[in-house]
Amino acid sequence: MRKHPRSKTPSHTPLSARPLTEFCAQCRARLSCIVPAALRRLPEREQDEFHRHITVHRYRAGVSIVRQGDIRTTLPLVCRGMVVSSLLTEGGEEITLHTGGTGTFIGVMDWLLERPTFSCSAQALVETTLAYVRPAALLKAVTMEPGLLATLLKQFGSQMHSIEHQFAAGQSRDAGGRILRCLLDLARNLGVTDQRGVSLPAEVTRTRLAQLTGLARETVSRSVRKLARAGLILHDGRRIVIPCVKRAEQALRRDRHH
Missing domain, CATH: 2.60.120.10 (Jelly Rolls)
Known part of the structure; x- marks a missing residue:
């Protein structure tokens, strides 16, 4: 350890x-x-x-x-x-x-x-x-x-329900979906609303996301860039921001049904 x-x-x-x-x-x-x-x-x-x-x-x-x-x-x-x-x-x-x-x-x-x-x-x-x-x-x-x-x-x-939810999310093969779900969970607990959307703490880094999702850091980096291109998140190099939580949740639901 x-x-x-x-x-x-x-x-x-x-x-x-x-x-x-x-x-x-x-x-x-x-x-x-x-x-x-x-x-x-x-x-x-x-x-x-x-x-x-x-x-x-x-x-x-x-x-x-x-x-x-x-x-x-x-x-x-x-x-x-x-x-x-x-x-x-x-x-x-x-x-x-x-x-x-x-x-x-x-x-x-x-x-x-x-x-x-x-x-x-x-x-x-x-x-x-x-x-x-x-x-x-x-x-x-x-x-x-x-x-x-x-x-x-x-x-x-x-x-217990939260733990079950996190376990189920970890079984998904869709790296982008796993990361987006993790970010939404963090936003609900730690997010601060500002003019850009819901900002996550600086401690939520790509390395930390890799630890939380069980994905390789390179996979996380690619997925974060993809989510940013889709407009679901913003990343200024220091903090991750979710501009519209509702839109991110809708994107997550669409991915689950495909």
Whole structure:
């Protein structure tokens, strides 16, 4: 597995958990996430206790968050940004599994199956903020307020659906379609709308796209140029922009039916 170089500056920054309610209020997943739901619906005393069992950290882009085999003591939750999960095979090959944006739990299957360690690694694709939730506190909250169970199950279900969608997309033989689908997924999670369209972070490079799609970098470069000629994306050498998301989605649907 690739080693991330050690830096003299901290790779992640602990953030105070005290303003967590304010932090959650600005989150795009606040209506479907178990953490703000628990902070809203639990009695005040239990809210404070639940709050104390959550710590928040911010990670720089490219930094390893957890490594395969690390002891699992918490359930990390993506609050902002995006993570890339990967698996190291017995042959020493690192395989990208999927990406996860806001509302994604890291190692959720390990928790459900009571594995003591993380079965895959996770790295910050862009600057990413995580809330580390103690599983015991989460279970206690669900026990005290059974209505929270539906929120938790929906959150898990949405995450599994996203993984299935990414897996199915990875089986396509159409390189351009795989890349366009990946770009649309990234745009939904990380895109910023400006006068040109929806801009993706500078960290979404051709090398990164090759990693996320499982394609060779040369194939990605050819496909990016082809998508640009078709007017589906813009690439100024630094950032990729999708001028019209609706048009890109329509092109993707047409390709699927051909």
